[in-house]
Amino acid sequence: MSVRHGLLALLAEGPMHGYQLRQEFERRTGGTWPLNIGQVYTTVHRLVRDGLAEPVPQGEIGSAEEPGAPDGEGSGERFRLTEAGRAEATAWWARPVERGAPARDELAIKLALAVTAPGVDVPAVVQAQRTETLRALQDYTRLKARAAAEDLAWLLVLDNLVFVAEAEVRWLDHVEARVARAAATNAARGPRPAPGQGSTTQVSPGPPAVGVGPVGRDLR
Amino acid sequence: MTPSGPGLGPVLLSLVQVSRTHGDGDLAVHALQGVDLDVRVGELVAVMGPSGSGKSTLLNVAGGLDTPTEGTVTLAGAELSALDLKGRARLRRRSVGYVFQDFNLVPALTAAENVSLPRELDGVRQREARVEALAALSEVGVADLADRFPDEMSGGQQQRVAIARALAGPRRLVLADEPTGALDSVTGEEVMRVLRSRVDAGAGGLLVTHEARFAAWADRTVFLRDGVVVDSTGDRGGPGSLLVGAGSDGLGSSHWPSGPTDQDG
Ligand SMILES: Nc1ncnc2c1ncn2[C@@H]1O[C@H](COP(=O)(O)OP(=O)(O)OP(=O)(O)O)[C@@H](O)[C@H]1O
Ligand SMILES: [Mg+2]
Numbered sequence: 233m234s235v236r237h238g239l240l241a242l243l244a245e246g247p248m249h250g251y252q253l254r255q256e257f258e259r260r261t262g263g264t265w266p267l268n269i270g271q272v273y274t275t276v277h278r279l280v281r282d283g284l285a286e287p288v289p290q291g292e293i294g295s296a297e298e299p300g301a302p303d304g305e306g307s308g309e310r311f312r313l314t315e316a317g318r319a320e321a322t323a324w325w326a327r328p329v330e331r332g333a334p335a336r337d338e339l340a341i342k343l344a345l346a347v348t349a350p351g352v353d354v355p356a357v358v359q360a361q362r363t364e365t366l367r368a369l370q371d372y373t374r375l376k377a378r379a380a381a382e383d384l385a386w387l388l389v390l391d392n393l394v395f396v397a398e399a400e401v402r403w404l405d406h407v408e409a410r411v412a413r414a415a416a417t418n419a420a421r422g423p424r425p426a427p428g429q430g431s432t433t434q435v436s437p438g439p440p441a442v443g444v445g446p447v448g449r450d451l452r
Numbered sequence: 453m454t455p456s457g458p459g460l461g462p463v464l465l466s467l468v469q470v471s472r473t474h475g476d477g478d479l480a481v482h483a484l485q486g487v488d489l490d491v492r493v494g495e496l497v498a499v500m501g502p503s504g505s506g507k508s509t510l511l512n513v514a515g516g517l518d519t520p521t522e523g524t525v526t527l528a529g530a531e532l533s534a535l536d537l538k539g540r541a542r543l544r545r546r547s548v549g550y551v552f553q554d555f556n557l558v559p560a561l562t563a564a565e566n567v568s569l570p571r572e573l574d575g576v577r578q579r580e581a582r583v584e585a586l587a588a589l590s591e592v593g594v595a596d597l598a599d600r601f602p603d604e605m606s607g608g609q610q611q612r613v614a615i616a617r618a619l620a621g622p623r624r625l626v627l628a629d630e631p632t633g634a635l636d637s638v639t640g641e642e643v644m645r646v647l648r649s650r651v652d653a654g655a656g657g658l659l660v661t662h663e664a665r666f667a668a669w670a671d672r673t674v675f676l677r678d679g680v681v682v683d684s685t686g687d688r689g690g691p692g693s694l695l696v697g698a699g700s701d702g703l704g705s706s707h708w709p710s711g712p713t714d715q716d717g
Contacts, residue, residue, distance in 0.1 A: 373669055395665070397664070398664045
């Protein structure tokens with residue numbers, strides 16, 4: 233993810249100091265991704281190195297210091313985008329965020345192991361997780377209930393947390409139903425085939441559900 | 453004294469060891485088994501569970517539309533089994549707003565008439581009932597559809613009329629079966645906000661939903677499985693309790709409340 237592109241987008245709105253960039257970034261994302269000032273300066277200096285940003289020359293017209301700027305921090309240096317930087321910022325809005333390889337999600341790994349390990353009460357594991365995720369959802373929703381309607385950025389950030397948590401609950405519902413169905417099928421069919429003998433029954437259409445497919449399939 | 457969370461009032465609905473069995477012998481279906489559940493004034497409780505787990509049955513029993521085979525249901529201080537049919541119907545009309553899974557609008561009546569009908573049956577004068585109906589319709593964003601018939605409305609619009617009907621007048625308990633099923637996500641959220649603020653203003657609510665996003669507007673969620681309550685998210689905890697652990701000063705500390713707050717919608 234891109235602190236880099238976040239900062240590019242902010243600089244496209246006008247020249248800023250490092251501490252301003254940090255403040256704006258946190259304010260505009262509801263503080264969901266806290267940055268430290270070191271990270272901001274490292275990133276800005278990489279933008280400069282790559283020709284996407286440059287320091288605003290001291291004393292240039294329109295760069296008057298506003299009051300309240302802390303002394304010493306970044307010694308008042310402000311940054312602005314170059315032409316290339318501006319083009320990259322515009323291109324970023326147009327480009328979808330890459331989904332990349334699935335993250336090593338502890339929950340997916342846990343359930344993949346649970347469905348194959350002997351003696352694990354899978355429905356109980358699923359239910360415990362569902363309750364926990366729903367509690368998180370309740371917390372996010374209470375914050376939404378209190379958020380001001382004008383605070384669109386904050387609401388969108390909360391919505392993102394809500395939808396991600398909801399997706400997890402839906403996936404858990406699905407895991408539960410699938411496990412129950414598999415158990416019923418196995419019971420009806422008698423002894424299950426030895427592992428590795430690749431039963432071809434129940435090939436579902438669509439992409440495999442991450443984490444419940446056969447262990448060992450490389451998703452990367 | 454009570455373990456209730458902040459801002460919760462007296463118990464409005466109480467189910468004690470409620471079971472509902474359809475048929476008997478080998479063909480018996482145990483739609484509910486030994487369910488205990490309280491809903492307090494100011495409390496919204498969500499019910500989740502797979503299809504056939506007994507959610508609609510629970511709502512029907514809670515609202516006096518169905519009778520448990522075992523156990524007791526107490527609504528607004530009255531034990532339902534102690535009332536005769538008429539008494540139960542009156543209590544239901546006065547105290548309970550019901551959003552049915554299939555909307556259940558009367559096809560020959562306009563939206564406003566559908567909403568005002570139960571109030572008129574209960575003796576409210578026609579004009580007054582119409583005023584209430586228009587207020588309830590505008591609360592769910594369909595005031596402009598007041599004079600349309602159900603078959604002239606989209607599914608989501610009919611659903612909002614059904615919700616308005618459940619909210620019209622001073623209902624104490626709102627029972628809603630998948631009230632957001634036909635709504636897009638933003639409209640669904642608006643409906644949940646209306647339901648939430650109605651509950652916060654002094655009603656109680658029981659909400660069946662398949663969508664965790666909507667269940668999260670409730671104070672707690674109970675999970676049904678084969679007619680049995682298998683789990684619950686428990687009482688309202690400290691807000692943001694999970695999130696505060698997410699980082700020292702992460703997640704916009706300015707937004708995070710420092711402790712339980714009485715929200716007022
Ligand atoms: N009149 C009836 N006679 C026999 N069985 C019934 C009757 N009504 C409901 N049932 C059974 O009781 C169980 C619970 O049904 P209920 O309608 O409460 O489920 P639900 O959780 O609301 O499901 P859904 O999510 O599909 O609406 C089901 O197994 C259903 O088949
Ligand atoms: Mg149902």
